[in-house]
Amino acid sequence: MSVNLQRPILVGGVGLSVSLWLLQSFHDSVGQVGEFGMLGAVALGAGLWLFGKKTSKNLDLSLTAAPVDRETVEKAIAKAQTLIKLLETESENHASLPQLRQRLTQLTPELDRQKIQIAVTGGRSVGKTKLVQVLESSWLHQQPQALSLKETPALFVGTDTDVAAETIAREMAFSSDLLLFVTAGDLTDTEFQILQQLKAANQRVMLVFNKQDQYLPTERASVLQQLRQRMAGRLAAEDVVAIASHPSPLKVRQHQADASVQEWMEEQTPDLTVLTERLSSIIAQEERQLVWATTIREAAALKAEVKAALNQVRRDRALPIIEQYQWIAAAAAFANPVPALDLLATAAISAQVVSDLGAIYQQKFSLQQAQAAAKTLGSLMLKLGLVELSTQAIGSILKGNAFTYVAGGAVQGVSAAYLTRLAGLSLIEYFQEQEVSETTGQAFNLERLGQKLQAVFQQNQRTSFLQGFVKQVVGRLIPEAPQPQPTGSETAATAV
Known part of the structure; x- marks a missing residue:
């Protein structure tokens, strides 16, 4: 199954970033206004995250098992069937399809x-x-x-x-x-x-x-x-x-x-x-409710297994898109090494990532919703301290090579690529838990998205991974540059 991916946000966002950079070359005040506006938007997003945060809901374990009727079970079976059809559409030769179809026929x-x-x-x-x-x-x-x-x-x-x-x-x-x-x-x-x-x-x-x-x-x-x-x-x-x-x-x-x-x-x-x-x-x-409750559990288990297979198929399609945008983010930030404008370019690319990944996971977003979601991601990254931590770690690695460290926007370029990757992987983890959206307007669960962002950051902050990632990005940005070498402490950390 192919998804037609258009990129109006990417073109507009990067274009606006470059335009502001050119204007700043003629008048520094424009850059100051741009920086204030961007940081103000990010601060507003962080404030909304703090004041809109809700206490996580505990599992509803009240009293006896909730009664189940036949219609409810039939709807659960239909949902499992719908997911199997989606898997057939997106990966018609998937190895698990015969076994999943057989289990479906046994439910009714x-x-x-x-x-x-x-x-x-x-x-x-x-x-x-x-x-x-x-x-x-x-x-x-x-x-x-x-x-x-x-x-x-x-x-x-x-x-x-x-x-x-x-x-x-x-x-x-x-x-x-x-x-x-x-x-x-x-x-x-x-x-x-x-x-x-x-x-x-x-x-x-x-x-x-x-x-x-x-x-x-x-x-x-x-x-x-x-x-x-x-x-x-x-x-x-x-x-x-x-x-x-x-x-x-x-x-x-x-x-x-x-x-x-x-x-x-x-x-x-x-x-x-x-x-x-x-x-x-x-x-x-x-008697009947006991049987129906068991059947609905079996339908839910089947649905979960199909969803896992479908998520893996979609993840395999989503990762190359994330990699594509991380290189675009790196190039834009490297060519335009102004922190506020780098954040704007990265946010624009993240908005396109929201749109493209949403299409893969059948989550419908309008242009404005994708842009708002990108701002939310940026706000979460700042609020959680991921931007500062990432930039410091990347700068420390780049200090091992004077050529790359002084090469203008090397730190900004690698950081933009890294943050775009974090945003994309976090969206994958978040979308994998969502149901198919039939209409636009589905709001993000900010608390859950923040949890996914933190988990992805922890998985991608190992020194060995960062060193390899920095080397890969620098190789694309400055092909002729000698590659950064880890310091003694970083080598020891990698060995550990």
Whole structure:
């Protein structure tokens, strides 16, 4: 799939930069006005970022799993299908397409699946196996619905050899219609985090406090109350139950008429009544919703996998565009070594990057929106200190070569290329998370964009990378110049 990329912002922005540079050659005051106007715009953008910043939203983990209807699931399947068609359009021979299409065809029949899949999970030695055995023997086959019951491998194993088994356990847990999460006492932080993840995925969960027989009666009530309080707002109180799937034998002592005493160990009957009654109620009342919730999770997982493949295809097309603009930015800044005007040229090129990358990722932006987005990127870079840090690091590397360091706008040229690259890579990371935009006018999430910008900067600030990047840019700007050599401290940093 080809995207027709036009560049009105690039032509206008670079042209304006050169025009102002020529005017400055005749009258310094023009340059001063231009610098004030540009810095004022950037400061305004930084102010908007600070005052418009919102607290990051936490995952909505409130109460029980949100009810799901058939129409909602069908829409989720349709979204996955739309993404697969996009992948077919943009990369018709993509290796994953056959497998993705097959998974898509399996989703619609799942809507009418009759068998309810129940999974039992938890850490080691919490009584999962015995619980499954007792449920199978005394409850499962008495239910009017078709049910399957399976035990997952243990969670929280903590050893490399069992990592694969734990991965399987998590997959089984997330793919079940109803999950029994078993613990043998109060929740650990790790158990609580897993329960949060399950709730975030809209998984129907019951928390089962097993082995209550190992506690004194007052302790049992206390542990159960603690569990319900810990899960308040995430699980209904009736979905947190206490059982004893395999009670310890009870010592019985009998005094005989002749004053002798007989003692023996008496096996105890499993105590699952509260659990089985709640299970039967959930399955009777929520049978279809359980199946649909699982199907929508599968549709979401398929959509995420397709999106990842599509993002890689688009990234492969976007990187050459970013490289093209970083060389243009370097040449413009090198030929016009005035900091305020360099910032203007770089901002103009960044606006074109917004427009071109938006076209690849199907994010629609008008000319004005692309320009505003470029100013926002510049504001974020200044606010986060990336411009100053980058320029200092690049200047330090260039000092190793007097020829390039005194060659006019070498620092500005390399910095412009580097900042344009950061802007482009940040936009890629940001756009990869977005849905396809059908209309123009979609606003940037400034907080999220700032997070992406910081992450990309951290990934691209290694001394070894910067040295290689500076060498590459200088080689393009001044082909005959000797290449900068790293100083002793930089060599040591690279070795580290």
